[in-house]
Amino acid sequence: RKEVEQDPGPFNVPEGATVAFNCTYSNSASQSFFWYRQDCRKEPKLLMSVYSSGNEDGRFTAQLNRASQYISLLIRDSKLSDSATYLCVLRSYNQGGKLIFGQGTELSVKP
Amino acid sequence: EAQVTQNPRYLITVTGKKLTVTCSQNMNHEYMSWYRQDPGLGLRQIYYSMNVEVTDKGDVPEGYKVSRKEKRNFPLILESPSPNQTSLYFCASSSWTGSSYNEQFFGPGTRLTVL
Numbered sequence: 656r657k658e659v660e661q662d663p664g665p666f667n668v669p670e671g672a673t674v675a676f677n678c679t680y681s682n683s684a685s686q687s688f689f690w691y692r693q694d695c696r697k698e699p700k701l702l703m704s705v706y707s708s709g710n711e712d713g714r715f716t717a718q719l720n721r722a723s724q725y726i727s728l729l730i731r732d733s734k735l736s737d738s739a740t741y742l743c744v745l746r747s748y749n750q751g752g753k754l755i756f757g758q759g760t761e762l763s764v765k766p
Numbered sequence: 767e768a769q770v771t772q773n774p775r776y777l778i779t780v781t782g783k784k785l786t787v788t789c790s791q792n793m794n795h796e797y798m799s800w801y802r803q804d805p806g807l808g809l810r811q812i813y814y815s816m817n818v819e820v821t822d823k824g825d826v827p828e829g830y831k832v833s834r835k836e837k838r839n840f841p842l843i844l845e846s847p848s849p850n851q852t853s854l855y856f857c858a859s860s861s862w863t864g865s866s867y868n869e870q871f872f873g874p875g876t877r878l879t880v881l
Contacts, residue, residue: 697875701869752862753799753811754809758806
């Protein structure tokens with residue numbers, strides 16, 4: 656079983672739609688959780704960290720459920736510029752602090 | 767400007783010809799890491815370094831070497847490249863505050879083709 660598993664893509668949505676990505680992880684010792692965004696084989700960039708209490712950044716909301724080992728990302732009012740691959744990422748301090756990446760979910764927002 | 771730089775950005779080489787991909791960061795970060803990204807496999811860690819002269823293997827270290835003689839530089843060395851090392855490579859760095867790691871910043875990537 657992969658350490659981080661994400662929804663299979665691609666997601667094709669119209670502008671203005673709400674879209675949700677899900678991610679599950681298998682290592683209960685995981686300490687930190689993130690969503691990264693990657694545009695067309697460019698470098699990944701941090702979109703937001705994910706906290707147990709849930710956190711919001713504009714149109715983006717992230718949730719963490721440690722009991723179910725589940726992370727989600729909700730994008731409201733999708734824009735064309737949101738088209739990218741979204742990577743679910745966790746960091747385990749018992750593995751030298753390395754980042755463990757999901758394979759990513761591709762989002763395509765259409766006019 | 768705070769950044770991670772990698773060189774070269776693109777490289778086509780032949781099997782067995784030693785090469786080095788350089789990585790440099792100007793943020794005084796303790797932690798640096800190399801990843802490779804392949805279709806269907808996502809990003810996988812090759813090697814990482816928690817500080818100068820401290821390096822350790824990641825998930826896919828075979829065929830690679832690294833060194834960390836200075837804090838800012840973390841070169842990736844392929845002594846005898848093979849076609850299965852054709853990939854997109856990313857270097858990353860982050861700071862360590864004593865109890866947690868902070869955001870990892872990635873370099874722009876190096877697209878390597880080994881013929």
